[in-house]
Amino acid sequence: MPPVEFYLDNSATSPVFPQVISIMNKVMQEEYGNPSSLHRRGSGADRVMETARRTIAELLCVSGEEIIFTSGGTESNNLAIMGIARRNRRRGDHLVTTLIEHSSVLEPFQQLEEEGFRVTYLLPDEKGFIEPAAAAEAVNKQTILVSVMHVNNEIGTVQPVSQIAKAVKARNPNVYFHVDGVQSFGKLPLQPAEAGIDALSISAHKFHGPRGMGALFLRRGIHVDPLLRGGGHEGGVRAGTENTPGIAGMALAARLSYEDQQQKMERLASLKEKLLATVTNAHPWAVVNGATGEYGAPHILNISFPGLKGELILHGLEEDNVYISTGSACHSHKNDPSHVLQALKLDERTMEGAIRISLSEQNTEEQIDFAAAALNKVITALS
Ligand SMILES: Cc1ncc(COP(=O)(O)O)c(C=O)c1O
Numbered sequence: 001m002p003p004v005e006f007y008l009d010n011s012a013t014s015p016v017f018p019q020v021i022s023i024m025n026k027v028m029q030e031e032y033g034n035p036s037s038l039h040r041r042g043s044g045a046d047r048v049m050e051t052a053r054r055t056i057a058e059l060l061c062v063s064g065e066e067i068i069f070t071s072g073g074t075e076s077n078n079l080a081i082m083g084i085a086r087r088n089r090r091r092g093d094h095l096v097t098t099l100i101e102h103s104s105v106l107e108p109f110q111q112l113e114e115e116g117f118r119v120t121y122l123l124p125d126e127k128g129f130i131e132p133a134a135a136a137e138a139v140n141k142q143t144i145l146v147s148v149m150h151v152n153n154e155i156g157t158v159q160p161v162s163q164i165a166k167a168v169k170a171r172n173p174n175v176y177f178h179v180d181g182v183q184s185f186g187k188l189p190l191q192p193a194e195a196g197i198d199a200l201s202i203s204a205h206k207f208h209g210p211r212g213m214g215a216l217f218l219r220r221g222i223h224v225d226p227l228l229r230g231g232g233h234e235g236g237v238r239a240g241t242e243n244t245p246g247i248a249g250m251a252l253a254a255r256l257s258y259e260d261q262q263q264k265m266e267r268l269a270s271l272k273e274k275l276l277a278t279v280t281n282a283h284p285w286a287v288v289n290g291a292t293g294e295y296g297a298p299h300i301l302n303i304s305f306p307g308l309k310g311e312l313i314l315h316g317l318e319e320d321n322v323y324i325s326t327g328s329a330c331h332s333h334k335n336d337p338s339h340v341l342q343a344l345k346l347d348e349r350t351m352e353g354a355i356r357i358s359l360s361e362q363n364t365e366e367q368i369d370f371a372a373a374a375l376n377k378v379i380t381a382l383s
Contacts, residue, residue, distance in 0.1 A: 155290025156300025
């Protein structure tokens with residue numbers, strides 16, 4: 001029997017739903033054709049792909065032609081940001097984003113600066129919150145794109161993206177608004193068209209779908225410079241033979257995540273509260289990083305034990321088969337302090353002692369109780 005595990009690192013990646021594995025197996029075995037092929041095997045694969053496209057589109061309340069399949073959140077962010085900026089250069093040379101974006105947003109902006117664009121980086125408040133008025137103030141006549149994430153992957157702060165969209169467009173109606181929705185899709189309701197969002201990135205492995213699979217919603221009529229050329233797939237915006245098993249798996253994972261979403265998230269929010277209360281009762285000196293309540297995502301908890309090392313806490317928990325993260329998984333191999341925690345202006349000891357616990361709908365109350373007790377034990381031992 002494998003050991004019982006307590007996987008609380010779902011914002012790094014999430015276990016794939018068994019139904020998703022089954023559908024991917026089936027598509028690999030039965031619909032192995034190239035969706036571009038003109039024979040029956042091709043049209044079967046094409047049908048699988050277009051059904052999946054419709055599923056994602058319906059969940060977002062947009063049209064199928066506005067969904068582009070990509071290799072994940074990183075590619076969706078790169079395509080939206082570099083694609084929109086480069087293609088629309090004659091309209092202006094100014095871009096706006098925040099200091100707490102994922103590196104797959106920040107690095108494309110840095111690349112665009114090297115290409116001659118000017119970028120304004122918005123500073124969040126001490127809870128990681130971006131004021132819509134501050135975003136609007138950064139916008140001028142030369143601004144072509146604003147990009148603000150929905151849920152921060154490290155601290156879980158939920159940005160008021162529809163208010164930000166409204167504020168920036170009131171200032172300059174020609175601005176395009178991109179949202180990195182990788183940590184919120186399937187968890188928090190967001191309808192891009194209604195919210196004034198022109199481009200939205202999602203990634204399947206964050207909602208129990210396969211890794212290396214994502215999508216970009218791109219509002220009809222917005223032109224982008226492709227990153228990948230050759231083949232004319234995805235309306236000429238993203239070349240490459242489509243990953244039909246991954247596409248079918250992502251669509252099913254999305255549908256399953258949307259089922260009873262509100263109840264599932266209410267349950268997670270109360271599990272998160274319980275975990276936090278158990279830990280802060282035992283260790284009242286613990287500090288929560290990021291927003292709580294309405295502006296805190298139900299599945300992400302970032303907590304610091306100033307004076308301790310996040311990495312030692314992580315390895316201490318691992319002894320009990322409890323898996324968590326220090327800061328963001330994408331940076332965990334580096335020793336630099338997290339750019340997100342730095343933007344919150346935390347002191348060195350608080351940053352070093354930070355851990356991220358991220359839940360999913362698969363976590364049970366018993367798992368959370370076990371994890372809270374294990375965390376209390378590790379903190380006591382390390383203090
Ligand atoms: C907020 C955010 N954006 C983008 C990404 C990148 O997504 P992917 O791993 O699918 O490339 C991540 C992954 O951690 C993320 O948390």
